[in-house]
Every structure is written in structure tokens, then in C-alpha cells.
Amino acid sequence: MSVSDKTKPAALIASDRVEGAPVFRSNHKRIGSIKRLMLDKKRGTVAYAVMSFGGFLGIGDDYYPLPWALLTYDETLGGYRVDVTDEQLLGAPKFARDNWDFGDREREVELLGYYGYPPF
């Protein structure tokens, strides 16, 4: 870590401010809200955010894991903006209600790959 990294503002956010925050697509349409964050105990990292999806595109009310890097906080919208296509959402990994842990790091890597992020 460089000295400039150390003195820069850390830009922190409280976990309980993220939970419940609405999620919008780039067209500003609300598609759901952040239910919780799944944390990697050992690494101390956000493995993914779990979005409660409001049944948009005829899809039921499921939980969608989203890579943290996909979420951009938008002050104007007062929530998170994600840049995903209809196709991406339709084929996206998801959980049935109340089951929001892959329990397997391989599937986390697949999740990142699905949205175009490198593994860790």
C-alpha cells in the first residue's frame, strides 16, 4: 500500500446502510433491493451482495447474488445502480428464498465470471 493510498479518504459505508437500499438499472428503473451482504469470514471481504428481486421481467421474487463491484451508489437515485442487460438478468445465478449461500467458492468465481469480473 502506498502512502497516498493511506492518506486518501477511505470511503467507508456502514453495512446496515447497504441493507435495504434500493437497486436500479441504468435506465433508473427500480428492480429490487439489497437484502444482505455475504461476507467471507476468513478474507474479510464482501463475497457478494444478495438482491431481493421484485419479480421484474416475469421472474419470481428470488434472491440474486451480485458482485460488489457491480454496485455503484447513485446519490441522485438514493440507491445502487447496476448495469445489467435483460439477458444477463434472465440467465443470472439466483437462490430460492432463504437460501443465499453458495457454500462453495467455485460458484463465487462463476458468479464473478458471469458478470464479467476476474476471479478475486
Add this chain to the structure above:
Amino acid sequence: MSVSDKTKPAALIASDRVEGAPVFRSNHKRIGSIKRLMLDKKRGTVAYAVMSFGGFLGIGDDYYPLPWALLTYDETLGGYRVDVTDEQLLGAPKFARDNWDFGDREREVELLGYYGYPPF
């Protein structure tokens, strides 16, 4: 990341399960509870946990930032166990109520150092 890393269980925990969890010392005495986690937006990491301290040792009800690595979940206790001495707690960095952001990465590094962890 090695293949064995990928296939190992990820050991995730939900952010809303961490919030509110009691915190004990190694002598099993409860000293407070986790109020929230402060997340580094850009890195997607837990910068620190904020413990609401119950006024133990004659110290008032303040918020104490604790390095994530200091918290060990103890199934038997049903909460987190931290190995800190009285001296460490008495001199530990803390926040006044409702002010729980250093706003400065340098102080995060100091926090890690205080509890004996390397910077990031």
C-alpha cells in the same frame, strides 16, 4: 488462487447475522455487541467492525472499532470472542456515539497496528 482454494467451502456469513451479535472476551465475559460493519466501498472489504461497548471497566457506552481478524465466532458462546487485555481496551481507539467513520485510511492502519495486525 489455487484450485483447492476454489473448491473449499467459502465460509460465508450474512452481514445481518453479524450485526447485533454479542462480543465476549476470552474469559467469556460479555463486553458488548457488534453494531455494524464498516465496509471499504472500493476494495469490497470489511474495514472494521464497530462494537457497542457496554460500559465495562468504567468506560462509557462508546463505539469501538475492531479489526475483523480480531473477531472469532464461538459457537458455544453464540457470539464473537476477542482476545484483548484490559489495558488494550482502556487505550483503544473509539468513537463518540454516532460517529463511527475514521474518514481516513491512515487511522485504519493505526487501528490494525494497535491490535497487532499488519496494515492490510
